[in-house]
Amino acid sequence: MDFKLTKEQELIQKAAREFAEKSIMPIAEQIDRDNFVPQEIFDEMGELGFFGLQFPEEDGGTGAGYSCYPLVVEQIARASSGVAMTFSVHSLGTSAIYTFGTPEQKARYMPDASSGKKLSSFAFTEPATGSDPKQITTTAVQDGDYYIINGTKRFISAADLDGPIVIFAKDDETGKPTAFIVDKNCPGYSVSEPWHKIGNRGGRLLDVYLKDVRVPAANLLGPKGNGYMVLQYGIAFGKVGVSSTALGGMQAALELSIKYAKEKAHRDSTIAKFPTTQVTIAKIAEKVEAARWLTYRLGYLAESTKDLREFAKEAALTKAFVTEAAVDVSRMAVAVHGSYGLMDDYKVSMIYRDAIIGEQIEGVNDMQRMIVAGNLLS
Ligand SMILES: Cc1cc2nc3c(=O)[nH]c(=O)nc-3n(C[C@H](O)[C@H](O)[C@H](O)COP(=O)(O)OP(=O)(O)OC[C@H]3O[C@@H](n4cnc5c(N)ncnc54)[C@H](O)[C@@H]3O)c2cc1C
Structure with a gap:
């Protein structure tokens, strides 16, 4: 057991920190206000190799690992x-696509996705459900070497940005969910205006309308009727990102709370002298540290596990703990700031709005706990 980052990991972390502080932090408020991330940010992330970190070089990645x-x-x-x-x-x-794609699918989609030239999406949720695959109503009807897809997908991230989107639809043969790789913005594909959500603003969320979208049968992802497997295990990898996103907000909340406590004057001292402030900051630090090591461990498991079912359990456990801890931490950080923490001028208010999202996405936390319990009790 070694809790130290390797030299390479330290360098990558440093590069990410410098990039985020130089290029993102100065416009973070603007991104939140406009609900839009300038393309240059994604371009720079592509140049730094961030989009392909976890994929091997033969698939266009950097080979640094998950x-x-x-x-x-x-x-x-x-x-x-x-x-x-x-x-x-x-x-x-x-x-x-990397986990379930055929060599031909990987050759077609991985290089542009790994370089960030194209940005991928994943569309399961529909107006009727975000948790139950049996209730999806999008259909895929075979027509020779093609499938014709019809339906509506709700709350789909980055659905308007060019790139591949993994879409789940019930195929006409098995009647079960099947996954397809579709090119966003192809004929028959259109999107709504972006939703106005409470946090994570800049991460655009749109509904997707699929009207007679023709997809080559070669774009079936995984076996026909096996979309549930692609969903369950694909989304397990997504939970590494959701947990890491929550962790970054928690770290920022800790730093801002420490800074504020040391600066906010009270009589001849600062609020840092109060045991209540001290206990709150210590509690925040406990949760950040626990969340950090669970999240880093999940990244390690994404790279090393041979058992996808076990990985899906660990991903569910990590995502539920970390996103819940993020809500606790951001609420405590607001408390350290008093009423100032409720104002748009103070970044902790944005972190609080962001944190509340993690518990609901990529499977609500109640469902995560059912996955964990189902695995432990089987
Ligand atoms: C910022 C953001 C980004 C998103 N990005 C995407 C995306 O890219 N792709 C995508 O497909 N979706 C995306 N979503 C949608 C999101 O994943 C779903 O909304 C989420 O999984 C919950 O689904 P739902 O809203 O339909 O809730 P429901 O499934 O209706 O659940 C509502 C409540 O019912 C309970 N519940 C439901 N089913 C059960 C059950 N079987 N047992 C016990 N309790 C249950 C839950 O605990 C929950 O509290 C995004 C959402 C947001 C807010």
Whole structure:
């Protein structure tokens, strides 16, 4: 057991921190206000090799490994959770293609996704459900060498940015969910205006309308009727990104709380002298540290595990703990700031709005706990 980062991991973490502080932090408020990330940010992330960190060089990646991925997402989320969310969902879609794709599919989609030229998405949720695969209503009807897909997908991240999207639809033969790789913005594919959500702003969320979208049968991802497997295990990789995004916000909340406590004057001293402030900051630090090591461990497991079912359990456990801890931490950070923490001018208010998202996405936390219990009690 070795809790030290390797030299390479330290260098990657440092590069991510410097990039986030130089290029993202100065415009983090603007990203939140405009609900938009300038393309130059993604271009720079591509140049730094961040989009392909966890994928091997033969698939266009840098070969650094999944363990490095949380280190980078954490630093980016420390500056802007909206940028981190787009990065995270890109990794979710790309990891599904990498894990379940045929050699031909990987050759077609991985190089551009790994370089960040194209940004991936993942579309399961529909107006009727985000938790139950049996209730999806999007259909895929075979027509020779093609499938015709019809339906509506709800709350899909980065659905308007060019790149591949993994779409789940019930195919006409098995009647079960099947996964397809679709090119976003192809004929028949359109999106809504972005939703106005409470946090993670900049990470754009849209509905996707699929009207007679023709997809080559060669774009079936995984076996027909086996979409549940692609969903369950694909989303497990997405939870590395969601946990890392929550962690970055928690780290920022800790730093801001320490700074504020040391600066906010009270009589001849500061609020840092109060045992209540001290206990709150210590509690924040406990949760940040626990969340950090669970998240880094999940990155390591994403790289090393041979058992996808076991990995899915660990991903569920980590995501539930870390995203819940992020809500606790951001609430305590607001408390350290008093009423100032409720104002837009103070970044902790944004971190609080961001934190509340993690518990609901990529499977609500109640469902994560059912996955963990189902595994432990089987
Ligand atoms: C910022 C953001 C980004 C997102 N990005 C994407 C994306 O890229 N792709 C995508 O497909 N979706 C995405 N979503 C959608 C999100 O993943 C779903 O909304 C989420 O999984 C919950 O689904 P739901 O809202 O339909 O809730 P429901 O499934 O309706 O659940 C509502 C409540 O019912 C309970 N519940 C539901 N089913 C059960 C059950 N079987 N047992 C016990 N309790 C249950 C839950 O605990 C929950 O509290 C995103 C959402 C947000 C906010």
